[in-house]
Amino acid sequence: MIPNIHRRHFLKVSSLASLSALLWSFSLTERASAEETASSQPKAVTTTEILVIGAGAAGISAARALQDDGYEVIVLEARSRIGGRVWTDRSWPGAALDMGASWIHGIKGNPLTELVKKFALKTLPTDYDSLLTYNPQGRPLTDATRHKLDTRLEEVLAEAAAWGEELDEDVSLQAGIDHVLAKWDLSRQERLELDYAVNTTIEHEFAADAAEFSLWYGDEGETFGGGDVIFPGGYDQIFRRLAQGLDIRLNQPVQKIEYGRAGVKITTHNAVFEAERAVVTLPLGVLKTGTVSFAPALPGSKTAAIRRLGMGLLNKTYLRFPEAFWxxxxxxxxxxxxxxxEWAEWLNIYKYTGQPVLLGFNAGRYGRQLEKLSDGQIVGAAVKTLRTIYGDDIPDPTAWLITRWASDPLAGGSYSYLPPGATEADRETLAEPVAEQLFFAGEATSTDYPATVHGALLSGRRAAAEIGEL
Ligand SMILES: Cc1cc2nc3c(=O)[nH]c(=O)nc-3n(C[C@H](O)[C@H](O)[C@H](O)COP(=O)(O)OP(=O)(O)OC[C@H]3O[C@@H](n4cnc5c(N)ncnc54)[C@H](O)[C@@H]3O)c2cc1C
Structure with missing residues (x-):
């Protein structure tokens, strides 16, 4: 899949001491005044051969491939950690909890599986059939009802897709579902069940409401077989190991990317980096905001693709209880x-770690509403649902961890999807290099495996190969 990369000679590198490392170890007030001083003084300039923006899966894999091929590479990362949307929290005893990606989706032939083997990491399979679903009154569904629901979902989706083929213009998946259901005579209970199935099997996977994504192209991408696994010791182990030996500058929020015949110049809040070329792995959510400026501006085709592609939301709420009552x-x-x-899907973390922890998922519009609330309100809503299922006697959680990926300015959401009006071609356009100087990677640039860690990883290798082919 990855073409051969030709070895290149190093540029002569004049690396200056990192002023940022000093600045960011100050307290907030000290940092503010230091930044004022830094902005009024000439910024330190560091020169290298290739700059990689972002130390997530795409950036680390691009930098790894380039450095292994003999290039001099510096990675610029805005956060104080690597991994991006692969982020493991270890603040609770006995559990490494993934706040971003949890699963390797499909271990067979997956490049992540090779890394798991190489780094001898422990993974555990998830059995999606090991599912207990409760109705609104808190009673478990029978196997027969669940089976009927699965079949009904398949029928609705097939009919909606068939209707979509007759249309001249793309619409949302929800429009297709509504069209089909207008002819069906479902009871209120059956409708709630179907909505639940759409939400947990489709909206959570694509991080968008059925009303937000494309009927024609929403179900995009390829999959690997062999089942899914999680990392009881944390997903970030892969990227910590892969990043070993790379020159990664943390706390370097890129503000401006200038490119031209002379090369690439990248400005952060307190430093300037110059190189022959750069790999840009900024998340789609960041590209959409325009907080990082490009000079000259990116081609119109690329900015149109950025506008058309959707950035979805999947949030996680971990609740720790005195004991596992579920x-x-x-x-x-x-x-x-x-x-x-609302609070339709929970992962039983106890099964993987032995810790009394539940993980609730919320996606799309409800996820967006929820993340604007306070921690107390979010936990209150979660516990209310659990009390409907398990009764008023269940204990209060003793701790919680809550993600807010949409309001994270360095992500702008969880992962990308195709709304009506967008197509796979937009991902290809996003991936296209600009002027043989800017190379683009990141999950949103992947047509085969968008919205995944392996898609991001492969996109980083693809961008590295594009540079190698020059
Ligand atoms: C809640 C959640 C659950 C998920 N579950 C799964 C799953 O189970 N399996 C799966 O395969 N995928 C999952 N994903 C998707 C997966 O995490 C992403 O597709 C993948 O990690 C994206 O990698 P990336 O390198 O493209 O982007 P990122 O990981 O976002 O890396 C981009 C980097 O750029 C940095 N950056 C941003 N702005 C700047 C700036 N101005 N200057 C410098 N640096 C900047 C960011 O801090 C970040 O480190 C999930 C994502 C989320 C959020």
């Missing part, structure tokens, strides 16, 4: 709520 033998717990998409 059905701890199952991998997943489902809840068919009165309102679609």
């Amino acid at each position: 059905d701890d033998a199952h991998d997943l717990l489902g809840y068919i709520g009165e309102r679609k998409g």
